[in-house]
Amino acid sequence: MNIPAYAHAIVRSALPAVPTSRQVSGLECCLCKEAFGGQAAIALSPTSTSGLFGCRSCLTRLVAQARRARDQSLTQNAERARTEAAEWQVLQDHYLATLDGVRLAAEAVARLALDGDGVEPLKVAWLSIALESAHSWAKHESPGRPESIVPDESPVHDAEFQLDLEMISAREAVADRLAYHVVNSATPAEPEMCEEFECPQDCSGQHDFFDIDCGPDQVFDDLAECGIVVERPDPAPAHAVRLRRLVDANIPKESRSRASGRDLVDVLARFGIDADDSDSLVCAAAVGLVTEAWLDEPLDEIRAARKGPSAGEVLAQSVDLYRIARESFMAAKNAGPEALLGFQAIAADVTLPWAGGSRFTLRSTGEPTADFVQNVDNRVWYTSKLMQEHGWREAVLQRAAAAAYMASDHFGMPGWRALVSSTMQKLGSLDRSSAPQALQDLADVEEKLREAPDQLGVAALDWLFDQGLLD
Numbered sequence: 001m002n003i004p005a006y007a008h009a010i011v012r013s014a015l016p017a018v019p020t021s022r023q024v025s026g027l028e029c030c031l032c033k034e035a036f037g038g039q040a041a042i043a044l045s046p047t048s049t050s051g052l053f054g055c056r057s058c059l060t061r062l063v064a065q066a067r068r069a070r071d072q073s074l075t076q077n078a079e080r081a082r083t084e085a086a087e088w089q090v091l092q093d094h095y096l097a098t099l100d101g102v103r104l105a106a107e108a109v110a111r112l113a114l115d116g117d118g119v120e121p122l123k124v125a126w127l128s129i130a131l132e133s134a135h136s137w138a139k140h141e142s143p144g145r146p147e148s149i150v151p152d153e154s155p156v157h158d159a160e161f162q163l164d165l166e167m168i169s170a171r172e173a174v175a176d177r178l179a180y181h182v183v184n185s186a187t188p189a190e191p192e193m194c195e196e197f198e199c200p201q202d203c204s205g206q207h208d209f210f211d212i213d214c215g216p217d218q219v220f221d222d223l224a225e226c227g228i229v230v231e232r233p234d235p236a237p238a239h240a241v242r243l244r245r246l247v248d249a250n251i252p253k254e255s256r257s258r259a260s261g262r263d264l265v266d267v268l269a270r271f272g273i274d275a276d277d278s279d280s281l282v283c284a285a286a287v288g289l290v291t292e293a294w295l296d297e298p299l300d301e302i303r304a305a306r307k308g309p310s311a312g313e314v315l316a317q318s319v320d321l322y323r324i325a326r327e328s329f330m331a332a333k334n335a336g337p338e339a340l341l342g343f344q345a346i347a348a349d350v351t352l353p354w355a356g357g358s359r360f361t362l363r364s365t366g367e368p369t370a371d372f373v374q375n376v377d378n379r380v381w382y383t384s385k386l387m388q389e390h391g392w393r394e395a396v397l398q399r400a401a402a403a404a405y406m407a408s409d410h411f412g413m414p415g416w417r418a419l420v421s422s423t424m425q426k427l428g429s430l431d432r433s434s435a436p437q438a439l440q441d442l443a444d445v446e447e448k449l450r451e452a453p454d455q456l457g458v459a460a461l462d463w464l465f466d467q468g469l470l471d
Contacts, residue, residue, distance in 0.1 A: 316356025
């Protein structure tokens with residue numbers, strides 16, 4: 001007789017605490033204490049020849065009792081789940097409404113802070129404090145999900161992400177407004193400048209500034225005066241300087257803080273990217289996002305660790321992320337910047353095994369990953385902000401220009417095909433007897449390098465790097 005799993009507990013509870021010798025010997029049922037006679041003795045222990053035994057009628061009765069209890073419990077659980085789901089939905093709707101209200105308030109504070117003549121700086125400061133309070137109270141109202149509710153795609157995450165974007169914008173606007181207010185308030189009056197500025201007759205000589213460029217190194221000098229020494233970044237390598245000059249030659253000086261779409265189109269054309277070809281433009285933008293968000297300084301530190309990834313593993317994973325970034329940009333054209341969250345979640349996943357058959361995960365290095373994850377989040381946020389404020393094409397142009405500047409020969413860029421051609425020429429003349437099997441068929445190798453390098457596998461890519469073919 002088969003005793004279902006849901007009846008095991010009730011059968012165990014009915015067993016005697018101290019069985020008799022007849023029960024242990026299988027002469028009588030340990031449940032009803034009646035002799036088996038002609039009935040079969042059903043073993044209740046792992047073996048059929050020792051332990052306790054029960055008769056079929058007792059066990060049938062207990063299984064039926066357990067089934068009724070199970071069905072009643074399932075009914076009660078379903079009712080509880082429906083009740084909790086209804087209650088939780090009310091809490092979630094209220095939470096979403098609260099987040100949306102604070103988000104709209106953050107937008108309004110940012111607008112007022114950026115409007116230099118509309119609201120006094122002191123009022124902006126109080127608005128900022130009140131906004132931060134509202135934000136803290138809103139986050140405290142986040143409803144926890146009851147265990148009875150199956151996780152699904154909730155709008156809460158997107159609402160929280162949108163609120164975080166607006167809070168960052170508001171904080172930046174307030175900080176900028178108050179910083180310039182403090183600097184301008186401490187600046188002495190200079191009446192002799194009034195003629196140069198064509199001031200009215202009653203001008204006090206106090207002139208406000210709203211755009212001060214101290215250069216890239218002034219902050220290090222100012223910190224040193226405060227007793228804090230921060231190591232300055234090394235000068236850019238020569239090839240980067242040449243590329244920067246090439247980019248700057250196409251961008252008017254007054255627009256270099258964030259080049260306009262027309263300027264970026266000209267720059268991209270110099271690198272062989274047709275901005276009117278949507279496919280080529282999105283490919284370059286995907287490379288730019290992967291390069292800035294993922295292939296950045298925090299990853300360099302992880303690669304330098306003892307258990308860091310190999311060059312082949314980095315290439316394979318960057319190719320896989322490129323595809324995801326490209327799909328995200330395409331989806332964002334219609335769905336908006338929230339479509340980039342898919343790329344962000346995968347790129348920042350420290351437990352995800354990398355592509356190309358690798359078992360490497362960021363967490364397996366044992367190195368801190370907080371800076372890496374934060375860098376991915378920051379770069380995706382900035383791209384989302386560009387898209388939200390200036391449109392999809394502007395954000396794609398900006399990321400594509402970054403790829404042209406920093407990764408012109410990466411997979412997905414026009415320069416990649418030239419690199420593959422050079423690699424194949426050198427590979428054909430090498431002794432490949434010790435190379436992985438994936439590198440024996442040169443035609444297949446060339447096709448995969450051009451279309452999907454990660455399909456060669458990490459071992460093959462590492463071998464190519466070791467020969468200096470993909471540096």
